Amino acid sequence: MTQENIYKQQRLEKAGRLIEAGINPYNNRLHPEHVASDLREKYEPLTGEELEGVTEDFSIAGRVIAIRSFGKAGFIKLRDRTGEFQIFTQKGKMGEQGDVVLKNTEVGDFLHVAGKLFRTKTNELTLRVEKLNIITKAIEQLPEKWHGLTDVETRYRQRYVDMIANPEVKEVFKKRSQIVSFIRRYFEEKDFLEVETPMMQAIPGGAKARPFMTHHNALDLDLYLRIAPELYLKRLVVGGLERVFEVNRNFRNEGISTQHNPEFTMLEFYMAYATYEDLINLTQDLLNQLAITVCGSEIVGYQGKEISFQKPFARYTLVESLEKHLGYTKEQTIDRAFLLNECDKHHFEVKNKDTIDLGIIQILLFEELVEKQLISPTFITHYPTSVSPLSRRNDEDGSVTDRFELFIFGREIANAFSELNDPVDQKERFMKQVKERESGDDEAMYMDEDFVTALEYGMPPTAGEGIGIDRLVMLLTDQPSIRDVILFPVLRPDK
RNA sequence: GAGGCGCUAGCUCAGUCGGUAGAGCACCGCCCUUUUAAGGCGGGUGUCCUGGGUUCGAAUCCCAGGCGCCUCACCA
Numbered sequence: 001m002t003q004e005n006i007y008k009q010q011r012l013e014k015a016g017r018l019i020e021a022g023i024n025p026y027n028n029r030l031h032p033e034h035v036a037s038d039l040r041e042k043y044e045p046l047t048g049e050e051l052e053g054v055t056e057d058f059s060i061a062g063r064v065i066a067i068r069s070f071g072k073a074g075f076i077k078l079r080d081r082t083g084e085f086q087i088f089t090q091k092g093k094m095g096e097q098g099d100v101v102l103k104n105t106e107v108g109d110f111l112h113v114a115g116k117l118f119r120t121k122t123n124e125l126t127l128r129v130e131k132l133n134i135i136t137k138a139i140e141q142l143p144e145k146w147h148g149l150t151d152v153e154t155r156y157r158q159r160y161v162d163m164i165a166n167p168e169v170k171e172v173f174k175k176r177s178q179i180v181s182f183i184r185r186y187f188e189e190k191d192f193l194e195v196e197t198p199m200m201q202a203i204p205g206g207a208k209a210r211p212f213m214t215h216h217n218a219l220d221l222d223l224y225l226r227i228a229p230e231l232y233l234k235r236l237v238v239g240g241l242e243r244v245f246e247v248n249r250n251f252r253n254e255g256i257s258t259q260h261n262p263e264f265t266m267l268e269f270y271m272a273y274a275t276y277e278d279l280i281n282l283t284q285d286l287l288n289q290l291a292i293t294v295c296g297s298e299i300v301g302y303q304g305k306e307i308s309f310q311k312p313f314a315r316y317t318l319v320e321s322l323e324k325h326l327g328y329t330k331e332q333t334i335d336r337a338f339l340l341n342e343c344d345k346h347h348f349e350v351k352n353k354d355t356i357d358l359g360i361i362q363i364l365l366f367e368e369l370v371e372k373q374l375i376s377p378t379f380i381t382h383y384p385t386s387v388s389p390l391s392r393r394n395d396e397d398g399s400v401t402d403r404f405e406l407f408i409f410g411r412e413i414a415n416a417f418s419e420l421n422d423p424v425d426q427k428e429r430f431m432k433q434v435k436e437r438e439s440g441d442d443e444a445m446y447m448d449e450d451f452v453t454a455l456e457y458g459m460p461p462t463a464g465e466g467i468g469i470d471r472l473v474m475l476l477t478d479q480p481s482i483r484d485v486i487l488f489p490v491l492r493p494d495k
Numbered sequence: 496g497a498g499g500c501g502c503u504a505g506c507u508c509a510g511u512c513g514g515u516a517g518a519g520c521a522c523c524g525c526c527c528u529u530u531u532a533a534g535g536c537g538g539g540u541g542u543c544c545u546g547g548g549u550u551c552g553a554a555u556c557c558c559a560g561g562c563g564c565c566u567c568a569c570c571a
């Protein structure tokens with residue numbers, strides 16, 4: 001990409017000619033009184049004859065996205081935030097300096113125009129320009145009008161160009177905004193309080209993941225970008241905020257893929273006097289309403305398939321899912337030798353075969369073989385305690401927890417559980433994590449003494465959940481890559 | 496981190512056997528007062544991702560590197 005190309009020079013020369021004629025190519029004194037959608041809504045129903053009776057002047061402003069010129073007259077298509085609108089220019093009829101402006105206007109510039117409405121021969125509602133002003137000169141050339149901009153690297157690096165060339169991209173992010181806005185309203189209406197907890201934490205906690213590290217100079221303190229807000233949100237429940245939620249970024253120092261961006265947005269919420277069963281109901285209600293609100297239907301198309309958000313969603317325990325999707329018998333699902341043999345059969349590497357927890361073998365088979373089959377929204381419950389260090393044990397079977405994950409299109413969308421509020425048990429589970437860390441698992445959790453202390457003060461029975469917002473937005477906007485729902489995804493610097 | 500594919504004009508893309516760069520849009524000049532990808536005539540405006548190598552000669556072949564995408568690994 002050349003720094004100074006000939007086109008830019010030509011455009012700079014045009015800006016120079018405007019300045020010579022006493023015209024400021026970056027005029028900020030002119031403000032439009034109308035937007036494209038105003039004019040369209042109000043005057044689209046009128047015929048050409050009826051429009052002749054409208055003596056009012058209208059002014060709009062916007063970016064030039066097409067010019068069709070006929071010498072002494074021409075059509076220009078302007079775009080503002082509400083849509084596109086055609087204007088009609090005629091030499092000698094556009095104010096003092098209109099002709100100079102027109103001569104030096106090209107696709108990409110911003111114009112401010114005023115005039116009256118009429119209908120063209122092809123019956124398009126159009127503004128006949130009486131005053132023409134340039135308000136911003138673009139000195140970079142826009143991508144062409146047919147193919148637009150398709151190079152994904154440029155699309156992500158220069159999202160602003162992407163949005164100009166591919167206006168449908170803006171729709172994805174409008175929907176994303178609607179989704180987040182809907183979620184906020186949903187929880188506020190249920191008496192939840194939105195809070196903000198630390199992004200920079202001395203002890204990263206609340207998830208198993210590698211963190212980003214940073215350093216505070218004045219305190220000479222190493223800090224980690226948070227991998228989850230969980231432990232702080234539960235401290236707030238201890239403090240008496242019985243219903244809290246936070247929608248914000250988490251940071252995990254791991255690989256990048258169509259499903260992973262190093263910073264991603266997570267909704268986490270905690271509800272005292274509720275169990276994971278309550279959250280199953282809440283979650284399917286929330287997603288059902290979101291689909292209806294944002295997509296207009298409980299059935300949502302995604303990458304050529306249909307996903308139904310009709311209630312109730314499918315629901316299985318982890319072990320049931322192995323029976324249903326892999327055809328194992330109930331006995332086989334708890335038969336270590338059988339399950340290890342299955343792992344071998346599918347060529348999964350299993351470390352420490354002699355000591356490995358039964359639950360971890362089940363999880364391994366689930367993740368490798370079952371997860372991808374869960375296209376329709378499906379709750380999987382009863383996760384092994386060994387992989388759930390912050391979850392409450394099931395009252396009937398302490399080897400599993402009162403936890404669920406929600407899968408849609410083979411992807412984990414939500415993770416929720418009745419929270420462990422027994423400080424003694426919590427401390428023991430942290431100790432177990434510390435041991436795993438010491439034996440080489442650099443994703444194992446750190447001991448958080450203060451969090452244990454908080455539990456010692458007493459946390460009411462509580463259920464909590466995290467929902468990956470980016471992945472949810474992908475599903476509801478039919479986007480194949482997480483980068484398509486993040487405005488500025490992480491990329492290596494260019495050159 | 497590993498493998499596969501890609502990178503040529505502002506954009507979208509061709510480029511044969513290695514012979515010295517080309518099309519549409521955009522842009523520049525001229526014509527044109529109702530277009531919808533307006534039209535007609537004329538004009539290529541280039542670090543062929545970067546650096547080496549082979550060769551009389553490299554966009555093309557070889558080596559190294561960069562960036563991106565996909566798959567896998569890790570993970571949500």
